Amino acid sequence: MDVLIMMGSDSDLPVMEKATVLLKEMGVSYRMHISSAHRTPERTVELIREAEASGAKVIIAGAGGAAHLPGVIAAYTTLPVIGVPLTSWALDGMDALLSIAQMPPGIPVATVAINGAKNAALLAVAILAIGDSSLKGKLLEYREKMAMEVIEKDRRLERG
Amino acid sequence: MDVLIMMGSDSDLPVMEKATVLLKEMGVSYRMHISSAHRTPERTVELIREAEASGAKVIIAGAGGAAHLPGVIAAYTTLPVIGVPLTSWALDGMDALLSIAQMPPGIPVATVAINGAKNAALLAVAILAIGDSSLKGKLLEYREKMAMEVIEKDRRLERG
Amino acid sequence: MDVLIMMGSDSDLPVMEKATVLLKEMGVSYRMHISSAHRTPERTVELIREAEASGAKVIIAGAGGAAHLPGVIAAYTTLPVIGVPLTSWALDGMDALLSIAQMPPGIPVATVAINGAKNAALLAVAILAIGDSSLKGKLLEYREKMAMEVIEKDRRLERG
Amino acid sequence: MDVLIMMGSDSDLPVMEKATVLLKEMGVSYRMHISSAHRTPERTVELIREAEASGAKVIIAGAGGAAHLPGVIAAYTTLPVIGVPLTSWALDGMDALLSIAQMPPGIPVATVAINGAKNAALLAVAILAIGDSSLKGKLLEYREKMAMEVIEKDRRLERG
Amino acid sequence: MDVLIMMGSDSDLPVMEKATVLLKEMGVSYRMHISSAHRTPERTVELIREAEASGAKVIIAGAGGAAHLPGVIAAYTTLPVIGVPLTSWALDGMDALLSIAQMPPGIPVATVAINGAKNAALLAVAILAIGDSSLKGKLLEYREKMAMEVIEKDRRLERG
Amino acid sequence: MDVLIMMGSDSDLPVMEKATVLLKEMGVSYRMHISSAHRTPERTVELIREAEASGAKVIIAGAGGAAHLPGVIAAYTTLPVIGVPLTSWALDGMDALLSIAQMPPGIPVATVAINGAKNAALLAVAILAIGDSSLKGKLLEYREKMAMEVIEKDRRLERG
Amino acid sequence: MDVLIMMGSDSDLPVMEKATVLLKEMGVSYRMHISSAHRTPERTVELIREAEASGAKVIIAGAGGAAHLPGVIAAYTTLPVIGVPLTSWALDGMDALLSIAQMPPGIPVATVAINGAKNAALLAVAILAIGDSSLKGKLLEYREKMAMEVIEKDRRLERG
């Protein structure tokens, strides 16, 4: 398993699943778990230990509101942790963005956009691709495909 | 010991010491520790366990930036946790306020004002005073003294 | 009666009732009142006096917009006051959060998350549990049940 | 006495005194008091009652942080209340602005700019000038003088 | 005519009409106009001049977005101007609140809550009531009625 | 005269003068005036009329706080108006940015960065350069010079 | 072609088309393209070069979220670039507004209101009208028509 995906609640699933779609497309193995930094703190630590033992190389964690999960995970591992701020019951994700991005000196979290689970997966792929030229190839193809889609849309616009 | 005071860094000390001044004034016993939710997560859990074993009844935790400390503590104890958002390197404490206040359903943190360490101590005293009429008396006296000071300032203003 | 729940308007009821559900579940007695800091200020003070006389130990107050109710209550009692910022007609609860959290030195309000009435009740229970080991037991059970639910959701996710 | 000026703390005096300078210039009588919505709530109500009895027509109240004072005063009087949000220990006055402006339906506060004590006084004068043509004259003169100063500065700029 | 109500667009009408409902209830005469600070600046000035000539004593102006209308009106009259920040196409009224409240020294606008047209009318009534004891009586009755409604709601809640 | 520069107060001069430095460097003629949207509204309109009569092609207006000046100018002219939001007594320029950028449909203001007077001048030059190839040449040179300075700094960094 | 309209995604089309409606009404020629600053950066540069070669005089670019498109375009051309911040998946357009307005010294973008595509077109017309008196005439007519519509609405309001 290369990537561990974590979220605190099953209500985060609809957004976080965008990460799994991308990872599958790229042929990157992952495991996904629901575990809360606050409701199941010991279980969360356990899952990190297990993931490290299973060879996980990157961890993606999504969280809303106070959004401590990515930071708590980062405290227990030296693996790169990517945090996805999620919109929740108020403030449109601004609370989660600040809670995830503003980590103190010493323990970074790689923050992506609010609800940006797909970009979290792409960032994980970019990290894994450093030592994996075949994955790098897939990432380049993905970029090209995206570019093609933009250009295709532009053509359709021109044709009216 | 009745109150455990926690902070993640010695740079938080100048603000958090306002809590100790108030607790001393009220004759409430406390212990104060520096331990980080991110740099010393296991030690933080240990200190909570020790505090519970020593009969601590309330925990006060100050934190700036991502400010996870109060929430992380609350995850490991059912004691009431009071969180003090601290101003830090940017955003004037707004990041800490949101990170501490916006805790998810199930694990509350009692948030006070930005840099409000004194009010955290007063809240701890109010909680302890529920089962302690002598402490309640001291709290009432404190309130009266505060009121007197305001009235005295008003008089001085009138006299010019 | 252990807990007094206050709100300024019956439009706050749908959120604030989450507090009563939790208190009932925990077997904590409460009384709930609608009284406004601005439209019925004297009645609000009266209700606080009555609650204190009836042995209330904690007060929970929900308010939106300028959200003065928790602070006004705190001015008239030394009991711990828990404030619930409510979303209202604009700004997604940010106005209420700041109005409740940013209390001046001397008169704290224990602020919980925006619309966090359930957490307000849990905080009240945590406070009452300091002197009540049976209630503490219930709180620990509640925590365990929550943890179990998270773990159960995680298992369901794994089974797909 | 026409205008009552209130503030919660003597630290608000340097800003609030700008109101008195303007009122003196306009020959409007005023009284100024320090009384806190939270530390001296009963005294605050008393001062409002006294001011009403003494014929006060407008009340100006300055407050920072949670800034409840103007709203609390408005709850106890039907006189027009002008609120001045003050910058305090954090958030640059945004907390006070929201706490004062976002009053619930039924009890308005006339909010002016952050630290805008002078404008609060000018608004009070504008209100008093409705029934007082001599005061209206002074207000028109004041406006003209301001305009002249701007034009004079413009001329100095042109002359370089 | 005692009150002039202004707004920049007929899309502001649904909110601003709450002011007219209140003024009718209080028996206060008013005139309402649509005129934009930006699209019809000269007409706006004309309407202010006409209103002053017709004996208007207070002006209420609602505006969203950049929300210059209340400030522009205040520049052309010494009558008290009450500004109502309106929610519009983005930012939930925060833009209008800042644009109306943060007027520069010399030209105040009495800002009320976002979408607070009813409170604008109540503030206008409070201003007019200074010199009109019968109107003051109506305002006191209105307050009492509001209080009664709150108390009635509280009773209904108690009866369950 | 090609460019009219306006500001509401001489306290805006230190920032707004950066625009004049740039215009001089580019050989673009300008006139600069202090006139307030609120304190000298008629004079402001007069200056716009005069500028149009003198052949002004672009207007730059700086303002802080409620920052109505650029929008008020745009209401009286069809010339392109560039608005410079200025930091003032609170909120770090956010109030001015929103007040200038959020103009209603029909009357645009070209908003630049907070305190961005130099960029306002560069934008004016870019606009004037559309019909003036010599000015376009100067703008291209300016760009090149800027690029050279960046590259020079990079070289100095490399040499350590 | 006088105006190039750019946007990063076809999801921006419903807002950006308001610009084309206005330009058509004014008889201003334009070309519209979808090209992303991030997904098709080279294509974006190409389109700017083509537009310059085809005699484009103004560029309008709409973008949401990080909203780099207008600034990236401005880096490759000295033509005036008008940026339209778009609301997207979170934060109501505030992210795009700051990303577009806060350009560094040297490379300005003329920012209009959030979703203000129509005003972007009007600003482009105002810029083109500097050297085109017939276009200026159309702009004046447009202003007059807008004013008439406001006045007509006001009359309808008066007639009830």
Next chain:
Amino acid sequence: MDVLIMMGSDSDLPVMEKATVLLKEMGVSYRMHISSAHRTPERTVELIREAEASGAKVIIAGAGGAAHLPGVIAAYTTLPVIGVPLTSWALDGMDALLSIAQMPPGIPVATVAINGAKNAALLAVAILAIGDSSLKGKLLEYREKMAMEVIEKDRRLERG
């Protein structure tokens, strides 16, 4: 060379140098360049191409204000890009944080805290350590040293 560090201006150097200190301490090779996304866009692209050719594995980019540099770099490379939002002339880094974090789907930037250059370096090290067990060892040591420092500070506090 493993890491390329980029910034748009030499004024960003004092913050960004914290990244170099950390990388040196960890024995990670890096190159540092000043190149602006807006003033030297082609040079920026060139430097990315050169860095990729020289075997760079991670790019760190610091930027303030509109802060496009990290996103622009990410558009031209599939290497992981770490963005450091910098405080600049206004808004305390909030503008840069949003501009860097809110990247659109397809092109992620790994955002760290405002002014968090040291954490950017630590994140780069964590990424490089995935395929380098000796570097992982250094990272673990660094963590331990940090923990020891916290514990040492705690002891000093206890000893008073």
